[in-house]
Amino acid sequence: MKTFLVVDDSSVVRKAARRMLETWSFKVEEAENGAVALDRCRQHMPDGILLDWNMPEVTGFEFLGLLRSEAGGAAPRVVFCSTHNDVAHIASALSAGADEYIMKPFDADILREKLVEVGLLEEEPL
Amino acid sequence: MIGPSDFEFLRRFLKDKSGLALGDDKRYLLETRLDPVMKKASVTGITQLVATLRERGSSPLAEAVIEAMTTNESLFFRDKRPFDQLAALILPELISRRPPGQPLRIWCAAASTGQEPYSIAMLLRDNERLLGGRRVEIVATDLSGEVIERAQEGVYTQFEVQRGLPVHYLLKCFNQEGQMWRINADIRAMVRFSRLNLLQSFAHLGQFDIVFCRNVLIYFDAATKSDVLGRIANVMTRDGYLILGGAESVLGLSSELVPGSQHGFYIRKN
Numbered sequence: 001m002k003t004f005l006v007v008d009d010s011s012v013v014r015k016a017a018r019r020m021l022e023t024w025s026f027k028v029e030e031a032e033n034g035a036v037a038l039d040r041c042r043q044h045m046p047d048g049i050l051l052d053w054n055m056p057e058v059t060g061f062e063f064l065g066l067l068r069s070e071a072g073g074a075a076p077r078v079v080f081c082s083t084h085n086d087v088a089h090i091a092s093a094l095s096a097g098a099d100e101y102i103m104k105p106f107d108a109d110i111l112r113e114k115l116v117e118v119g120l121l122e123e124e125p126l
Numbered sequence: 127m128i129g130p131s132d133f134e135f136l137r138r139f140l141k142d143k144s145g146l147a148l149g150d151d152k153r154y155l156l157e158t159r160l161d162p163v164m165k166k167a168s169v170t171g172i173t174q175l176v177a178t179l180r181e182r183g184s185s186p187l188a189e190a191v192i193e194a195m196t197t198n199e200s201l202f203f204r205d206k207r208p209f210d211q212l213a214a215l216i217l218p219e220l221i222s223r224r225p226p227g228q229p230l231r232i233w234c235a236a237a238s239t240g241q242e243p244y245s246i247a248m249l250l251r252d253n254e255r256l257l258g259g260r261r262v263e264i265v266a267t268d269l270s271g272e273v274i275e276r277a278q279e280g281v282y283t284q285f286e287v288q289r290g291l292p293v294h295y296l297l298k299c300f301n302q303e304g305q306m307w308r309i310n311a312d313i314r315a316m317v318r319f320s321r322l323n324l325l326q327s328f329a330h331l332g333q334f335d336i337v338f339c340r341n342v343l344i345y346f347d348a349a350t351k352s353d354v355l356g357r358i359a360n361v362m363t364r365d366g367y368l369i370l371g372g373a374e375s376v377l378g379l380s381s382e383l384v385p386g387s388q389h390g391f392y393i394r395k396n
Contacts, residue, residue: 085284087302090293101293103284110288116206117292123206 002120003027003044007037007060008052008081013104017050017081020108024121034058038066045072048120050111051098053082053089061096068097077118081106128153132176136191139179144192144269145325145354147347159194166190193270197345200238202291203245204340208369211388212246212336213253216367220335221260223365229261233334235324235358236342237266240277240317241286244309246338247316248299265331267322278319280309324354328361335363341371348379355380359394368392 004026006017011032018028029046031037033055040046049067053060060080067073077100080093085103093101099118102110115121128136133153140146148156160175167187169175179188203209220230234243243266250262268274287296287307300307322328324342337358343351358368359382368383369391370376376383376392386393 085305087297091297094293094297103288106288107285110285113201113288113290 001025001027002048003029003046004048004050004120005029005031005037005040005046005076006050007031007034007055007063008050009033009055010052013052013081017111020111021050023108024112024115034060034063034066037063038070041067041070041073041076046076048115048118049076049078050081050102051078053080053084053093061092064093064096064098077120079111079114079118128157128172132172135176135180136172139183139188140192140195141347141350143183143188143325144196144323145346145350146192146195147345147350148195156195160191163187163190163194189271193272196270196273198238198270198273200241201289202241202287202295204242204290205372205390206290208338208340208390209245209249211391212369213249213256215388216336216391217253217256220365220367221257224260224335226258227260229263230257230336231263231265231332231334232336233331233338233361234264234266235322235328235337235339237268237274237277237319239273239282240266240280240309240319241282241290242266242338242340243277243317243319244280244299244313245290247313248295250316251299251313252295262316264317265334266317266319267328267331268319269321269323271321274319274321277317278314280314281306282309283307325350328357331361333363333366334361335366337362337366337368339368339370341374343374344371352379355383359383362394364394364396366394 004021006014006028008014009032014030021028029040031040035058051060064078078098079100079102080098081102081104083104090101100114102114116123136156137148140148164175232246237243243264246264284305299310299313339358355376362368382395383392384395
């Protein structure tokens, strides 16, 4: 079973994302900021990470830099999921090592398409 | 509530004008979609609408009725696989068979709001080396004038640019305008849009190496599917490809087309 870490300081977003991801048979863990997320990753590197930008303590952007320098930290597919809906932020996220970017608000269709794009989900059979 | 004779008239009208085959279970859909059309045209009810259509079958109101009943859902790189196969297999194969300098011609026969032809254009832009300077003409047509206008404008919502579009294409091929995203002029210039009803002749479009006709035949009855497929075969080059939607096939509908080696791709029978 593939594992997924949802990192967001909003419990509502974490819950919604968890529901979607569990529908697609991911084992889901949650973290409310980048510091907690880094601890989780050190214990177990997930297959995918859904990552908010603005969070207390360690932001999503800072977390991504730290994650990518960890042993095994290059492996997780990271999908940023943020209210920063502009070209500059998207470009920064990709340069920092994000694999995809979701502009909030999002729904299950968008998340699904992004996970197909990063290879964590198979496209639906034709 | 639509009476039986009004429903029968509308069913026949839509079939004749657009090929749309409306089942008995679609009465509710008809009412929901025609309600805004009637309000806009100050028509008081279905009976008055039918009377007006009987009188003038080719009026702006008639076009609004057809457009309202047409499904225009589309997304970038829909189903992903056909685009992967286009870049990895079909384009290299066709290019290797064509003399240098001969342009490749691609037709999107149900282009809707433009996501499909623009996906092809972005894919080609990403594979310019493969084309080796060869020109590619993308012709995009749709029954609805309204959606063609939207497609030509090339402006999409945040929701639309996130469904199926890899984010690197968003950065490379779009400009942000507030909450909307506009496709870059160089990508837009690669596509020629026009209005076309598939029930009418499309021989004037010329011959095509690749025809995308996805998720439109499902709305037609068997006879109409067969007719359209036959005429598509006639505008395909001898070694050309037709790409249909995931739920569509030529099986039992065409004597000229057979499945190719990739799922969803069809070739002319030799």
